[in-house]
Amino acid sequence: MTKKNILAGMALVVGLVIPSLAFAANEGEEPKHPKQGWPHEKIIGAHYDRAAAQRGFQIYKEVCHACHSLNLIAFRQLEGIGFSEPEIKAIAASFTVMGEPNMETGDVEERPGKPFDYIPSTFANPEAAAASNNGAVPPDLSLMVKAREGGASYIYSILTGYREPTAEDLKHVSGGKIPDGAHFNPYKTGHVIAMPPPLAEGIVTYTEGQPAASVEQMAYDVSTFLAWAAEPKLEQRKHMGFLIVAFLLITSGLLFWSYKRISKQVLGH
Amino acid sequence: MTSTRPFEPKNGFVKWFDRQLPLFSVMHGALVAYPTPKNLNYWWSFGSLAGLMLGVQIITGIILAMHYTPHTAMAFASVEHIMRDVNYGWLLRYVHANGASFFFIVVYIHIFRGLYYGSYKAPRELLWMLGLVIYLLMMATAFMGYVLPWGQMSFWGATVITNLFGAIPFVGEDIRTLLWGGFSVDNPTLNRFFSLHYLLPFVIAGVAILHIWALHIPGSNNPLGIDVKGPQDQIDFHPYHTAKDAFMVSLLLLIFFAVVCFAPNYMGHPDNYIQADPLVTPPHIVPEWYYLPFYAILRSIPDKLMGVVAMFAAILILFALPWLDKSKVRSGTFRPIFKQFFWVLVIDVIALGFVGANPPEGAWLIIGRVATAYYFFHFLILLPVLSRVEKTRPLPESISQAVLAKHA
Numbered sequence: 001m002t003k004k005n006i007l008a009g010m011a012l013v014v015g016l017v018i019p020s021l022a023f024a025a026n027e028g029e030e031p032k033h034p035k036q037g038w039p040h041e042k043i044i045g046a047h048y049d050r051a052a053a054q055r056g057f058q059i060y061k062e063v064c065h066a067c068h069s070l071n072l073i074a075f076r077q078l079e080g081i082g083f084s085e086p087e088i089k090a091i092a093a094s095f096t097v098m099g100e101p102n103m104e105t106g107d108v109e110e111r112p113g114k115p116f117d118y119i120p121s122t123f124a125n126p127e128a129a130a131a132s133n134n135g136a137v138p139p140d141l142s143l144m145v146k147a148r149e150g151g152a153s154y155i156y157s158i159l160t161g162y163r164e165p166t167a168e169d170l171k172h173v174s175g176g177k178i179p180d181g182a183h184f185n186p187y188k189t190g191h192v193i194a195m196p197p198p199l200a201e202g203i204v205t206y207t208e209g210q211p212a213a214s215v216e217q218m219a220y221d222v223s224t225f226l227a228w229a230a231e232p233k234l235e236q237r238k239h240m241g242f243l244i245v246a247f248l249l250i251t252s253g254l255l256f257w258s259y260k261r262i263s264k265q266v267l268g269h
Numbered sequence: 270m271t272s273t274r275p276f277e278p279k280n281g282f283v284k285w286f287d288r289q290l291p292l293f294s295v296m297h298g299a300l301v302a303y304p305t306p307k308n309l310n311y312w313w314s315f316g317s318l319a320g321l322m323l324g325v326q327i328i329t330g331i332i333l334a335m336h337y338t339p340h341t342a343m344a345f346a347s348v349e350h351i352m353r354d355v356n357y358g359w360l361l362r363y364v365h366a367n368g369a370s371f372f373f374i375v376v377y378i379h380i381f382r383g384l385y386y387g388s389y390k391a392p393r394e395l396l397w398m399l400g401l402v403i404y405l406l407m408m409a410t411a412f413m414g415y416v417l418p419w420g421q422m423s424f425w426g427a428t429v430i431t432n433l434f435g436a437i438p439f440v441g442e443d444i445r446t447l448l449w450g451g452f453s454v455d456n457p458t459l460n461r462f463f464s465l466h467y468l469l470p471f472v473i474a475g476v477a478i479l480h481i482w483a484l485h486i487p488g489s490n491n492p493l494g495i496d497v498k499g500p501q502d503q504i505d506f507h508p509y510h511t512a513k514d515a516f517m518v519s520l521l522l523l524i525f526f527a528v529v530c531f532a533p534n535y536m537g538h539p540d541n542y543i544q545a546d547p548l549v550t551p552p553h554i555v556p557e558w559y560y561l562p563f564y565a566i567l568r569s570i571p572d573k574l575m576g577v578v579a580m581f582a583a584i585l586i587l588f589a590l591p592w593l594d595k596s597k598v599r600s601g602t603f604r605p606i607f608k609q610f611f612w613v614l615v616i617d618v619i620a621l622g623f624v625g626a627n628p629p630e631g632a633w634l635i636i637g638r639v640a641t642a643y644y645f646f647h648f649l650i651l652l653p654v655l656s657r658v659e660k661t662r663p664l665p666e667s668i669s670q671a672v673l674a675k676h677a
Contacts, residue, residue: 008518043531072349139543143349146534189552230542233352233359240360241530248523257514263510266504267307269676 030187033153035179046238048228053081056225059218062204067122072142073229076115080232090113145230152227157187159219274302276311303506306491309670315379316515322372327470329365339463341456344419363533368413370536371525373559376544385611387599388490394454394591398401398485404478410469413462425554494600502668561625562618568629569637586648596656617643628665
């Protein structure tokens, strides 16, 4: 094959992969996310901002948890964002979970959480969650960062994107006005969101030595925490990826050299 | 094909074993002494690469099945259990999910290589058709595999695709009920898809063995498309191709692991990280990227049944290719007009891919219809006519002569 053909062949490979881009693309209506460049999105040295993730857990516990479950996270896993064993024990004990059936009576009683427990939902079942939230179950947040285009940036945008709609904004809203009890948020598909603005100045008090709990800071922190919750093995994966790619680059070079040598021996060129 | 290197084992055990069951001599014939044309280029490595990806999928799949629970209430959580609690489970799952995409990338390159160099022509028609059978089995296997995580796209993709079978006259409804194991996509559907998703890769492996067997009877085609005239045109598989394929394997793994480790969800869809909910339909239901050209053909026809017919015809037509393209010259290198239209077909299929990824409205619908029409025009009219009227360039005397001329 000529060089031109090889180029065209490479274009084919790219062309076959690119369609996935096309259906990953958004409606083109939502504005660009203001917050980009998260430390965990780097290729080399990717890491979760531990301090931010710990503050983010505090936001989740004190704000989001009132409505949103986090079913896939057990307290023991909080080790992943740098909480120590005593800290995890204390965090777990601050939640109340349904215990095991009593050996004598068979009654199930509530007890303080333990590290092996999963973070309990505020609601006993989805019906109860729906009943308290205008008939819709607030989605579980465990995988939210991976379930939305834009990842952590999307969460940050939603949390900081609430504002009064202008007349121009309302043109893009179906029906031309915001339904009662709903809110305008340009980052949500359709620009209407049922969730009231969850973050406000002073809603959470950070411990001494932490940055001031502005809405932007809280949004950054809880987005970092939810990014970790969705992909707790990310650091390990990217670190391993760096080693694998380095190894395979060297191996490919050696194998190419040995192929060329063998080719010279058996084919003469 | 006669080997230039007869199998002469020195080891007593191998001799004894091979006398009773010639496993070693068969392997020797296939992987060591298999004589190949001297002039194979890198595109000929993609058969080996496809075999590698099948192996990767089977091994990772078997381990994943040890941790996965095929039940509508538990499947989604069991996949996340693999991602979070199983040792290196995240690696296994991402390798398996992206492995499917890379298997298709490799196989698409392998198919287009066959199309360009006329590898489907006599005496390799059966080899070509066995390859297409593998491709069809891959489509079925990948489709059912995508249902298993029981996310929103799993569920709604399964609903859309299984509903297509309902369009078949008379028996369609019954086939659909059989696929579902009930009256909608539900737990019985998930159970049978899991069972079949485990079974079909071994059927693929079986047909792949037939594919290799059918390859080794006439031997490999080559970039010049002319027949091998004698041993001077050939080289043993080992060490030349083992070295070459090893390099290509390493290169493939390099790209593969770069994607697995740095962009494992790039070829997936975010909606599949939402657990399946039969009451909430996603705004756009899109299949995996490797089905998009056929999905575009399906949707470019206004009638549901005819759309399904066109979609299946787009694949089945390839079975007739050896008889549609009657040109005696195999390689596109010596077919100046065919060569141009080959690239038009490549662009056409890529365009169909983009159309399949977008909603069927406005310009996308028109592009989709034109591209669908061209696809069938290419195979049904262009190739038969071209093979009669095209003036081909003169073929070289022999492979060895062409190789000598090139490296003189």
